[in-house]
Amino acid sequence: MVVTFAVTPGLSSGQRANATTKSIATDQVNGFLAVGADGRITLYSGKVELGTGVYTALIQIVAEEFSVPVDRVRIVQGDTLLTPDQGPTFASLSIQSGGMQIRHAAATAREALLDEAAKRLGVSKTGLTIRDGVVTPASGGKSLSYAQLAAGRVIDIKVDASAPLKDPKNYTVVGKSVPRLDLSAKVMGTFEYMQDFNLPDMLHARAVHPPAMKAKLKSWSDAACLKIPGYVRTVAKEDFLAVVASDEWAAIKAATAISATWSAWAGLPDEARLFDYVRASEVVRSEVLQSAGNPARAISAGDRTLHATYDFAINTHGSIGPSCAVAAFKDGRLVVWTASQATHLLRLQLATMLQLPPDSVRCIYIQGSGCYGRNGHEDCASEAALIAKEIERPVRVQWMRSDEHGWDPKNPPLLLDYHANVDPAGRVAAWESDVYLPERTMQRSGVTLLAADLADLPRYRPANGEEHHSGGGIPYALSGMKTTARWLATTPLRSAWIRAPGRMQLTFGNESFLDEIAAATGVDPLEIRIRNLKDVRGLEVLERLRQVAKWEPRGTGPRSAEPFPRGRGISYTKYELARTYVGVVADVTVNRSSGKVTVDRVYVVHDCGQIINPDGLRNQIEGNVVQTVSRTLVEEVTFDRSTVTSRDWSSYPILTFPDVPDVITELIDRPDQKPWGAGEPTSSAIPSAIANAIFDATGARLRSVPFRAAKVLAALKAA
Numbered sequence: 001m002v003v004t005f006a007v008t009p010g011l012s013s014g015q016r017a018n019a020t021t022k023s024i025a026t027d028q029v030n031g032f033l034a035v036g037a038d039g040r041i042t043l044y045s046g047k048v049e050l051g052t053g054v055y056t057a058l059i060q061i062v063a064e065e066f067s068v069p070v071d072r073v074r075i076v077q078g079d080t081l082l083t084p085d086q087g088p089t090f091a092s093l094s095i096q097s098g099g100m101q102i103r104h105a106a107a108t109a110r111e112a113l114l115d116e117a118a119k120r121l122g123v124s125k126t127g128l129t130i131r132d133g134v135v136t137p138a139s140g141g142k143s144l145s146y147a148q149l150a151a152g153r154v155i156d157i158k159v160d161a162s163a164p165l166k167d168p169k170n171y172t173v174v175g176k177s178v179p180r181l182d183l184s185a186k187v188m189g190t191f192e193y194m195q196d197f198n199l200p201d202m203l204h205a206r207a208v209h210p211p212a213m214k215a216k217l218k219s220w221s222d223a224a225c226l227k228i229p230g231y232v233r234t235v236a237k238e239d240f241l242a243v244v245a246s247d248e249w250a251a252i253k254a255a256t257a258i259s260a261t262w263s264a265w266a267g268l269p270d271e272a273r274l275f276d277y278v279r280a281s282e283v284v285r286s287e288v289l290q291s292a293g294n295p296a297r298a299i300s301a302g303d304r305t306l307h308a309t310y311d312f313a314i315n316t317h318g319s320i321g322p323s324c325a326v327a328a329f330k331d332g333r334l335v336v337w338t339a340s341q342a343t344h345l346l347r348l349q350l351a352t353m354l355q356l357p358p359d360s361v362r363c364i365y366i367q368g369s370g371c372y373g374r375n376g377h378e379d380c381a382s383e384a385a386l387i388a389k390e391i392e393r394p395v396r397v398q399w400m401r402s403d404e405h406g407w408d409p410k411n412p413p414l415l416l417d418y419h420a421n422v423d424p425a426g427r428v429a430a431w432e433s434d435v436y437l438p439e440r441t442m443q444r445s446g447v448t449l450l451a452a453d454l455a456d457l458p459r460y461r462p463a464n465g466e467e468h469h470s471g472g473g474i475p476y477a478l479s480g481m482k483t484t485a486r487w488l489a490t491t492p493l494r495s496a497w498i499r500a501p502g503r504m505q506l507t508f509g510n511e512s513f514l515d516e517i518a519a520a521t522g523v524d525p526l527e528i529r530i531r532n533l534k535d536v537r538g539l540e541v542l543e544r545l546r547q548v549a550k551w552e553p554r555g556t557g558p559r560s561a562e563p564f565p566r567g568r569g570i571s572y573t574k575y576e577l578a579r580t581y582v583g584v585v586a587d588v589t590v591n592r593s594s595g596k597v598t599v600d601r602v603y604v605v606h607d608c609g610q611i612i613n614p615d616g617l618r619n620q621i622e623g624n625v626v627q628t629v630s631r632t633l634v635e636e637v638t639f640d641r642s643t644v645t646s647r648d649w650s651s652y653p654i655l656t657f658p659d660v661p662d663v664i665t666e667l668i669d670r671p672d673q674k675p676w677g678a679g680e681p682t683s684s685a686i687p688s689a690i691a692n693a694i695f696d697a698t699g700a701r702l703r704s705v706p707f708r709a710a711k712v713l714a715a716l717k718a719a
Contacts, residue, residue, distance in 0.1 A: 022034075022044075022082060023156075024044075024080075024081070024082065024083060024084050024085070025084065026046075026084040026085065026086065026101060026159075027158055027159050028156070028157070028158060028159065029105050029108050029109050029112070029155045029156075029157050029158070029159055030154055030155045030156060031044065031084045031105070031159075032044055032045070032084060032101070032102055032105040032106075032159075033062070033102075033105055033106060033109050033155065034155070035109075035113075035146050035147070035150045035155070036147070036150075037147055037150070038147060039072070039133050039145050039146045039147035039150075040072055040073070040074065041062060041063075041066055041068065041072060041073045041074075041146075042073075042074050042075070042076060043058060043059065043062050043073060043074070043075045043076070043102065044075075044076050044079075044082055044083040044084065045058055045075055045076070045077050045078070045083055045086070045098065045102065046077075046078065046083045046084045046085055046086030046087070046098060046343075046344065047077070047078075047086050047089045047093075047094040047098035047099070048077040048078040048089045048341060048343070048365045048367075049077060049182060049367055050089055050341055050367075050371040050372065050679075051367075051370075051371065051372075051623070052094065052620055052623075052678075052679045053180050053613060053616035053617075053619055053620060054089075054094040054095065054098075054099070055075060055077070055180070055181060055182050056070075056178055056179075056180045056181045056182070056613060056616055057094075057095055057099065057612040057613050057616055058075060058094075058095075058098075058099055058102060059073045059074075059075055059181065060173050060174050060176075060178055060612055060613055061095075061099050061102055061103050061106065061174060061612060062102060062103075062106050063173045064166055064171060064172070064173040064174040065103060065106035065107050065110055065165070065166055066106060066109075066110055066130075066133065066146070067110075067130040067131060067132070067133065067166075067172075068132060068133040068146075069132065069173075070173060070178060070181070072132075072133060077365050078340075078343040078363070078364070078365025079343070079362070079363075079364045079365060080343050080344050080347045080361075080362055080363045080364075081362045081364075084101075085344035086098040086101060087342075087344075088341055088342035088345055089341040089342070090341060090342070090373075090497060091677070091680070092575070092580070092676070092677020092678060092679040092680045092681065093677055094677065094679070095612060095675050095676075095677060095678075096579065096674065096675060096676050096677050099612070099675065100674070100675075101159070103165065104159050104160070104161050104163060104165075105159045107160075107163040107164065107165050107166070108157065108158075108159050108160045108163040109155055110130070110163075111160070111163050111164070112155060112157060113135065113146060113149050113150075114128055114130075114135065116149050117135040117144050117149055120144060120149075121137060121141070121142060121144065123137045123139070127139060133145060133146045133147075134146075135149065168610070168671035168672055171671070174610075174612050175610070175611055175612070175614070175669065175671060176613070176614070177613060177614045177615035177616075178613050178615065178616070179615065180615075180616060180619070182367075191367075192366070193321065193339075193366070193367055193368060193369050194324050194325070194326075194337065194338065194339040194366040194367060194368040194369075194377075195321050195322075195324045195368070195369060195398065197324075197326055197337055197366055197396075198326070198396065199326060199328065199394040199396075200394075201393070201394060202326065202393075202394040202395065202396050203232060203244050203245065203246060203391070203393050203394065203395045203396070204244070204245050204246070204247055204248040204250070204251040204395070204396050204397075204398070205235075205242050205243065205244045205245070205251055205383075205384070205387050205395050205396065205397045206242060206243055206251045206252060206254070206255035206397070206398070206400070207240070207241070207242045207255075207383050207397065207399070207403065208241040208242060208243065208255050208258060208260060209403060209406065209407055209454075210239060210262055210265075210454075211262055211642070211643065212262065212264065212265040212266070212642035212643050213265065213267070213268065213493070213494075213642065213643050213644075214265045214267060215239070215262040215263050215264070215265045215642075216239055216262065216263040216265075217236070217238070217239045217240075217241055217260060217261075217262060218261045218262060218263055219260070219261045220234065220236060220241060220258060220259060220260040220261070221258070221259040221260075222234045222243070222254070222257075222258050222259075223259070224257040224258065224259065225243060225254040225257050225258050227257075228245070228250055228253050228254050228257060229250060230245045230246040230247050230249075230250030230251075231243070231244075231245050231250055231254045232244045232245050232246060232391075233391070234254075234258065235386070235387050235390045235391065237386070237390075237454075237455040237456075237457075238454065238455045238456040239454045239455070239456070240383075240386065240451055240454040240455035241258070241260060242383065242387055242397075243255050243258055244387065244391060244395065248396075248398065252400075264642075265642055266641035266642050267641070267642075268492055268493075268639055268640070268641050268642060268643075269492055269641075270641070271638060271639055271640070274314075274413055274492070275311045275413065275415050277492065278311075278413050278414075278415045278436050278488070279415060279436060281436070281488045281489065281490055281491075282488065282489040282490065283436075283486045283487065283488060283489070284439050284487045284488065284489050285439075285487050286484055286485065286486055286487070287484065287485045287487060288482060288483070288484050289472035289473050289483045289484065289485055290472065290473025290474070290481060290482065290483040290577075291481070291482045291483075292478065292479065292480060292481050292482075293430070293478075293479045293480030293481065294480055295421075295430035295431055295432050295480035295481055295482050296430075296432065296482070297430075297480075298421050298429045298430030298480045299419055299420070299421045299430045299432060303421070303422065303423055303424050304421065304422045304423075304520075305419065305420070305421050305422075306418075306419070306420045306421075306422065306513075306516060306517060306520060307417075307418065307419050308417075308418045308512075308513050308516055308701075308703060309415070309416065309417050309418070309703065310415075310416045310418070310505075310508060310509040310512060310513075310703045310704070311413065311414065311415050311416070311703070311704050311705070312413065312414045312416075312504075312505040312508060312687075312704075312705045313413060313635075313636040313637070313704075313705055313706055314410045314411060314412065314413050314492070314493065314636065314637040315410065315411040315498055315631055315635050315636070315637060316404075316405055316408060316410055316411075316635075316637050316644075316646070316652060317370065317371070317372065317373055317375035317376070317404075317408050317498055318370070318405070318635065318652065318654055319368070319369060319370025319371065319375050319376070319404060319408070320369050320370045321368060321369025321370055322376070322398065322399040322400060322401055322403060322404040323339070323368065323375065323376035323377045323379070323380035323398075323399045323403075323404060323408070324339070324368065324380060324396070324397065324398045324399065325337065325338045325339075325377070325380045325381035325383070325384040325385075325396070325397050326384060326394065326395070326396045326397075327381070327384035327385045327387070327388035327389075327394070327395055327397075328388055328393075328394040328395075329385075329388040329389045329392055330392065332356070332360055333360045333361075333362070334350065334354065334356060334360060334361045334362070334385055334388065334389065335361075335362045335363075335364065336350065336361070336362070336363050336364070336381050336384060336385050337364050337366050338363055338364070338365065338366070338377055338378070338380075338381040339365070339366060339367060339368025339371065339377040340363065340365065340377045340378050340381060341371055341374070341377070342374075342378070343363035343364070343365050344363070346363050346378050346381060347361045347362070347363045348460050348462075349378070349382070349448075349449050349452075349459075349460040350363070350381070350382065350385050350449070351460075352452075352458050352459065352460035353382060353385070353386070353449055353451065353452040353457045353458060353459070353460070354385060354386070354389055354457070355457075355458065363381075372498060372499040372627070372679075373411070373496060373497045373498035373499055373501070374409055374447060374496030374497050375404075375408045375409070375496075376399055376403070376404050376407060376408035376409075378449060379407065379408065379409075379449060379450035379451065380397055380398075380399050381397075382449035382450055382451035382452060383397050383450065383451045384396070384397040385451070386451045386455060386457075401647070401648055401649075402647040402648065405644065405646060405647045405648065405652055406643065406644045406647050407450060407494075407644075409447045409493075409494045409495050409496030410493045410494065410495050410496075410498075410637055411495065411497075411498035411501065412437065412438050412491040412492075412493075412495040413491070413492070414435065414436065414437050414502070414505040414506075415435070415436040416433060416434070416435050416436075416505065416506065416508075416509035417433065417434045417435075418431075418432070418433045418509060418513040419431075419432045419433075420432070420513065420517055421480075422517060422520065422521055426521040426522070426523065428478055428517055428528075428532065429479065429480060430478075430479075430480040430481070431474065431478050431480065431481040431482070432481070432482050432483075432484075433474075433482075433483045433484070433509065433510070433513075434483075434484050434485075434486055435472060435483070435484070435485050435486065435502075435505075435506060435509070436486045436488055437485065437486075437487065437488060437502060437505075438487070438488045438489075438490065438491035438495060439487035439488060439489070440495075447494055447495065447496040448460070450494075472485055472502070472506055473577055474510050474514075475533065475535065475538060475572070475573065475574040475577055476514075476529070476532035476533055477532060477533065477534045478532060492639070493637070493639070493644065499624075499627065499628075499679070499680055499683050500628075500680040500681070500683040500684045503573075503575065503576065503680065503681075503684040504628070504631075504683055504684045504686075504687065505705075506684075507571065507573050507684040507685055507687075507688060508684075508687040508688045508691070508705065509688075510688070511571040511572065511573070511685070511688035511689070511692070512688045512691050512692060512701075512703065514528060514529070515569070515570075515688070515691075515692040515695065516701065518555070519555055519695070522555070524553040524554055524555065525554055525555070525569070525570050525692060526542065526545075526546060526551055526553075526554075526570055527553070529542060529570070529572050530542055530543075533572075535574065535581075537581055537607055538572065538574055538581050540607070540668065541572070541581045541582070541583040541605045541606075541607055541668070542572060542583050542605075544583070544605045544666055544668065545570070545583035545584075545585060545603065545605045545666075548603050548605060548664065548666045549568075549585040549603040549664075551568070551570070551585065554568060554696050555696065559697070559698055559699040559719075560697065560698075562592075563591070563592050563593060564589050564590065564591055564592070565589070565590055565592070565697040565698055566587065566588065566589050566590075566600075566697055567587075567588055567590070567693045567694060567695070567696030567697025567698065568585055568586065568587050568588075568693050568696055569585070569586050569588070569688070569689045569690060569691065569692025569693030569694070569695070569696055570583070570584065570585050570689060570692060571583075571584045571586075571685040571686070571688040571689035571692065572584070572685065573681060573684050573685045575676075575677070575680065575681035575684065579608070579609075579676040579677065579681075580606075580607070580608045580609075580676040580677060580678065580681040581606070581607040581608075581668075582604065582605070582606055582607075582681045582682050582684070582685050583604070583605040583685070584602060584603065584604050584605075584682070584685040584686060584689040585602070585603040585689065586599055586601075586602050586603075586661075586686070586689035586690050586692075586693045587599070587600045587601045587602070587693065588600060588690060588693040588694060588697060589697070590694060590697050590698050590712065590716075592698070592716060594709055595708075595709030595710065595711075595712035595713035595716070596709055596712070597633055597690070597694060597707050597712060598659060599629050599633070599659075599661040599690060599693075600661055600662065601661050601662040601663070601664060602625050602629075602661050602662070602663050602664070602686070602689070603664045603665075603666075604621050604625065604663065604664070604665045604666070604682055605665075605666040605668065606621055606665060606666070606667055606668065606678065606681075606682065607668040607670070608675060608676040608677065608678050608681070609670045609673035609674050609675050609676045610669070610670055610671050610672070610673050610674065610675040611667060611669045611671075611675070612675055614667060614669070617667060617678050618665050618667070620678045620679060620682075621663065621665050621678065621682050622663045622665070624678075624679075624680070624681075624682035624683040624686070625661065625663050625682060625686060626655060626660055626661075626663075627655075627683065628682075628683040628686035628687065629655055629659075629660075629661060629686060629690070630654045630655035631687070631705070631706065632686060632687040632690050632705055632706055632707060633655065633659075633690070633706055633707050633708070634653045634654065634655065634706055634708060635652065635653070635654060635706055636652075636706050636708070637652065638651060638652075687705055690707065691703075691707070694707065694712070694715075698715075698716055698719060699719040700712070700715035700716045700718070700719035701715060701719070702715055
């Protein structure tokens, strides 16, 4: 009933033989769990820790179902040879989807252990209790530990979705605040990130990326590199160019010293006319995301019509630690150590790129410094894999800051158009919205590997499993409404998901436009949401928000003319119209002279169903707030006609500590409900809350993110 083996990541055939005795099937208990000879439980998770706290939360789930302390559970994450493919760690689904797969596997395993205990003890299963991993008859007598019950056998049974889950009334671990198990080492500086990982006899490489996004490599010479101690060789394939050295400093110097001639390329649009480019882009297809009644007729015949257009700038991930990967190729087998949030998908991409059988490729997850979306980790891993295969030596590739900011896939620009009709009674009679967004970016494999693109190698294209944007509508019950996605064929830069992709931009437009309607009709912004909302849980969130933020009706008096006016804005979302309710109030101060907006505090009421770790959830909400305040106020990718120009922290600033707002959270715990995600939902509500607060303070409408000083000053002048 137990899996007992140890595998050290490596390339030897003996190690691989040991590893392959373990299932990685998502419908098998031993795909997820093993009980060791010492009674400790090992969890094999396809979902990985990206700084969201799932490392701790998943351990809590397993510890709860097995009735053991959290220190009795260890976790292996994102190793394609050992862990099931639970899909990429994205879309706030780590707990909602991956965690529930693991919960059912743990419940199935526990029931199997109880069956074995009942058989050995000669008692009824219903008369057994478990405490700290020891099974004891309620009537007393002999006890059996998990280690004794395991007896060195594999838990070779199917996951039973109907296996009884532990009653929430008996929880001792889930729902309790457990300090994150990974934080102590991170705070003390002893944690091993991907950037710290190394192998014996490992070489170091630096990619030399083109000076323009699609420039072609015409010629190169490493004559100057040959004079650098430690320089080994150059790897060149089509437009892919990299230098390899025995140490990192030699690789850095060689990357600067190498002589390369590139073709000219200037195919990017005019940055100043970016959203004209978006509007004029080819529409692959139009998709109605939400529809009710006949809003077009109501708008054309309406008493009062409102129109507005919103846009959201290109963002980069801005990972604090630039991407890094280590790869080793030997005897036809490739092992890649990577901070990818999608190691199973990356495995298929690398196998396709290098024309290897998928079974010959292994990806092993190691936490990286920064993620929240498809950043540069996979691209860096592809470069390491390509170099390792060419030189057949272990190699480490470390991106520089200019590589990270310049070449990681970007959050694409989004454009949103709105029209609404208000009837004589001040009710919203009709609502129409159109969103322009690139189709492939909203698919799980929407971006190919950079090394494959540059070296012109085969690209992996999945036959199915694509995921388009969902939840594009509004959470309100209007008699006439229609939301349409205009799926675009192209986007200016390589693009991929960044935290709350699409949902953040749509909620910014939706909740800002609703605020405009409230102002036009003289209705309090909180009240207009309550009037048009029928969802009981959503209404509870808004009522709790009223209390927590001490909300008072807005927009009834004249705007302040003082130099530093203050305002409050509200926003609400039901994420993807399917899960996790969030209500936000933002308090801001606007400097009329400089145009700087300061977010003083943010109130968040959050309902994600059952809470696994309250402390971890608050941490997630605060992280959502801080990162999205940064994206809303200051972050914007700049580019010329050839390439990205915001290559450092000066040209692409992020929020600094003095500008971090106070965050006040109110959690609604529903132990009997399914747990939903928390990694993204709060993010989606932040930009509109800030925009609405600026309007409350000054009467100026900000419809273009980010709210940098020049935009604020222009809006103040126009108000």
